[in-house]
Amino acid sequence: MRILVTGGAGFIGSNLCERLLASGHEVLCMDNFYTGSKNNIREYLNNPSFEVIRRDISEPFVIEADFIINLACPASVPHYQKDPLKTMKDNVFGIFNVLENARRLKIPVLHTSTSEVYGSPAVHPQPETYNGNVNPVSIRSCYDEGKRAAETILSDYNRQYGVDIKVIRVFNTYGPRMLENDGRAVSNFIVQSLKGEDLTVYGDGKQTRSFCYISDLIDGIILFMEDKSGFTGPVNMGNNYEFTIVDFAKLVLSITGSKSKLKFVELPKDDPIQRDPDLTLAKKMLGYNPKVGVEEGLKKTIEYFKKTIKY
Numbered sequence: 247m248r249i250l251v252t253g254g255a256g257f258i259g260s261n262l263c264e265r266l267l268a269s270g271h272e273v274l275c276m277d278n279f280y281t282g283s284k285n286n287i288r289e290y291l292n293n294p295s296f297e298v299i300r301r302d303i304s305e306p307f308v309i310e311a312d313f314i315i316n317l318a319c320p321a322s323v324p325h326y327q328k329d330p331l332k333t334m335k336d337n338v339f340g341i342f343n344v345l346e347n348a349r350r351l352k353i354p355v356l357h358t359s360t361s362e363v364y365g366s367p368a369v370h371p372q373p374e375t376y377n378g379n380v381n382p383v384s385i386r387s388c389y390d391e392g393k394r395a396a397e398t399i400l401s402d403y404n405r406q407y408g409v410d411i412k413v414i415r416v417f418n419t420y421g422p423r424m425l426e427n428d429g430r431a432v433s434n435f436i437v438q439s440l441k442g443e444d445l446t447v448y449g450d451g452k453q454t455r456s457f458c459y460i461s462d463l464i465d466g467i468i469l470f471m472e473d474k475s476g477f478t479g480p481v482n483m484g485n486n487y488e489f490t491i492v493d494f495a496k497l498v499l500s501i502t503g504s505k506s507k508l509k510f511v512e513l514p515k516d517d518p519i520q521r522d523p524d525l526t527l528a529k530k531m532l533g534y535n536p537k538v539g540v541e542e543g544l545k546k547t548i549e550y551f552k553k554t555i556k557y
């Protein structure tokens with residue numbers, strides 16, 4: 247197939263492009279390079295099955311493809327909060343632009359939504375049937391509510407125009423090609439450990455997150471892409487390695503062998519206190535079964551940062 251991957255030069259996007267090319271697909275990688283990086287895709291530029299399109303998803307575009315995978319949106323907290331109105335446009339205008347192509351071409355769209363649609367969840371772990379606890383006017387809303395609106399727009403294109411949709415709610419994912427300056431817990435803690443800087447634990451560090459290694463998420467995306475059952479989701483994908491953030495920081499310190507210390511700093515506003523995916527539906531509908539242990543995944547990610555950052 248010829249597959250359009252929007253956000254194809256980002257962390258998840260470039261890992262997905264690599265997998266799709268290895269499986270014999272033709273890949274159109276669309277990116278505005280706001281948080282995507284040319285370094286992530288440099289090794290595919292000479293591959294005749296790989297094409298790069300520099301374009302902003304929030305502006306209308308016309309493409310020819312057999313399948314669309316929509317990943318385009320700044321996804322780390324500092325990046326999506328830098329220009330919140332743009333983040334909202336990427337989510338809302340972006341999905342309209344994607345879906346208009348899908349409607350014209352009569353092709354499916356696989357969309358990556360987020361665990362952020364659950365907000366600061368009162369139900370734990372979070373099943374897809376939980377409607378969430380989201381503040382519409384918080385500094386996280388441009389992302390949370392933007393992603394929720396995108397899910398609504400996808401559902402209505404499916405009901406109104408019969409567009410074939412597949413919606414994944416992605417939980418915290420990490421691995422090679424994360425940005426050094428992404429501001430996420432995983433990248434910050436690894437980079438700080440390698441540089442011998444204090445690890446910045448936000449708040450008391452008792453908030454929890456569950457971390458998924460990138461190859462497991464890519465496996466899930468491919469399973470859903472290839473699924474012919476008509477299942478539309480939304481479906482959670484991630485892993486159940488749930489840690490308090492302070493314990494996770496200590497794990498990174500022990501694996502890196504770093505002498506860095508923990509530094510407790512102010513908790514960002516509206517930071518969700520717990521997050522862990524209920525993966526029952528993904529297992530049942532798609533046979534999704536993440537395999538990579540957190541220590542193994544962290545070691546690979548640490549190796550990547552050792553090679554790519556100056557420290």
Ligand code: UDP
Pocket residue numbers: 322323418429430431432434435446447448449451453455491513514517518
């Ligand atoms: N966090 C932290 N120190 C950091 C970066 C993040 O303690 O340097 C915390 C953050 O407050 C949140 C958790 O780690 O509770 C995960 O943050 P991240 O930005 O990785 O993902 P998200 O908040 O989107 O789940």
